[in-house]
Amino acid sequence: MTTATTASTAPAPGTAARGSGRPPAATRLRAGLAHGSPALLSLVALVVIVALAAAIQPGILSVTGLSLMLMSAVPLVFAAQAQMIIMSVGDIDLGIGNLVGLVTVIAATLLATNPVLGVLMLGAVLVVYALLGLIVQKRGVPSIIVTLGMSFVWLGVGLQLLPTPGGATPAWLTAIGSWRSDIVPPPLVFIALAALVGWWLTRRSRVGARMRALGSSAATLDKAGWSLTRTRVTAYVLAAVLILVSGLLLAAQTRSGDINSASNFTLTTIAAVILGGGTFSGGRALPLGTTLGAVTLGLISVLLSLVALPSSMQAGAQGVIVLAVLAGRIITERFSR
Template sequence: MSCANSLSVDGGGEFTFRSRVKKRLDNRPELFTLFLIVALSVFVGSVNRDFLQVSTFFDLARSSTVIGLFALGVFVILAAGGIDLSFTAIAALSMYSVTKLVVSYFPEAPMLLVFLAAASGGALLGLINGLLVHGLKAPSMIVTIGTQYLFRGFLLSFVGTVWVLSLPDKMEAFGKIALFSFVSKQGTHAMLPAFVLILVFASLLTWWILNRTLIGKAIFAIGGSLPIAERLGYNVRAVHIFIFTYTGALAGIAGMIHVCSNRLANPFDLVGSEIDVIAAVVLGGARITGGTGTVPGTLLGVVLVVLINNVLIMAGVPSTWQRVIVGAFILLAGALFLLRRKR
């Protein structure tokens, strides 16, 4: 929205390299994320040659799928000016309950049905979030901290605490379907799992919703300024319900992929990783106060966080440093994106 303005105001002056870089960054904050990714890859690649392999790329793609699905959902909520901390609890509750149901009652269930169940379970919990956030008129962060404990407490006290180790054959097989696979020179088996396609599809869908539909316009309008959007006649209730339900559904699907990929359902998994996801979305250029951000930026943020968490160790950086680096990047990115607006 602001890009058109800044172009016409600043245009016509001297086009030094610096100002051009600055302008590009103004319009596309995710370029900074891309720069960090490239810098990190060059660094790791120069220290450790093993990084520059197709199998590393496959591993990154595999690790990005679950966090990517989470991030898309969080991004949609962030774009509307809210924040969600309960999506990991939603994913855990949905994946564990559905897995348990499938194992005990319908082991022959087709994968499509399993995913539909996980998504609708997640959507239902998301709907509760949406209704509460809208109805209580409280900051969504505080409401979703509450629902996080509610959902997780419900899962662990009433659904179960035991790992489900033997999954039905179809779920087991689904995690192993390969898009590409080959045996590398060292003899290790590398494969790109097919569930990566779900992330691709979800990204396209999210992009389409945000950029090509009326509800997408409403999401960004509400994120920009709630009172103004309300006076313009946007239906705030519908948007709140939509974003939280959508995020819940994505979280349910992500949880199910997590189960199929790890070949076990552990109810203690996932919760605790939400801060990484929010970090990814913020690093992708979405402002935490809402109204901005893009789907490609979010995906770049995901890649950056996954890189930090999985690859830095290849360059000899101890894994204990991961949090420090992600935390520092959040503050750095936040400060940088702010400075560009202040000029």
């Protein structure tokens, strides 16, 4: 009798027990796939690219080989984290590429000859970004217009300081770029640091929660008593800090300055955020996915160079690969619904 009663009241397979408050197992599985699939897809794409590169050039799997292969992705990862912060509040920064280039110019000129003036110019960038966030929030000017306009300002200042590529970075910055290790590839250390910083800023700190709330539901954030203006300005300043780091690391690698050295970063960082699971509408910040997306995009050009693909075709091939990964994300998200 007891057995029959127990059997009759037991929940059906795949359904939650009444009153338990837990969704069915299938629903939880689909939710997990939806949350983790973007980073997983980026990771799979990254592993495939590394495997193909290793098949062509086995020496890549050494510490030295991985260092050379990942070096170019380091500045891109920091810039992508900055774009992720901007996109988490529902905005887009179209000036990142030229600003990173300007930072390399400042590093190769003023930081080497007049460090005080160089530091002041880098500090001025933070002030400008705070003003950009203020204008976007208070005046309602679309971020793409404000940041696109500033991209031409960054370009003009960079050309004024250094019309042609050149200059020389200070010794301390050169030392960072020339750091080598026999234990772990140095680029992996910087990439992990970028992911950790992005994770702490957007997922663990209170300001990160407010930034995501601003992008997803500004009215709710306002009703909770938080300043929308302060939140957006903070997001812009934090993004500017990461952009400055990106530019300094790029200058450390090249040991020179070039205003056009990161011209492709603008669109590449947006693609990295989207590959990592971000959205244009805001409210999401996935540092790990963004990091994997940025490294994947950075390694695509390395792989295409190893297969000796003509430079005229590399841009098109890179676009096809990116579209393939995005298509995989769309298919996975539809399956997880």
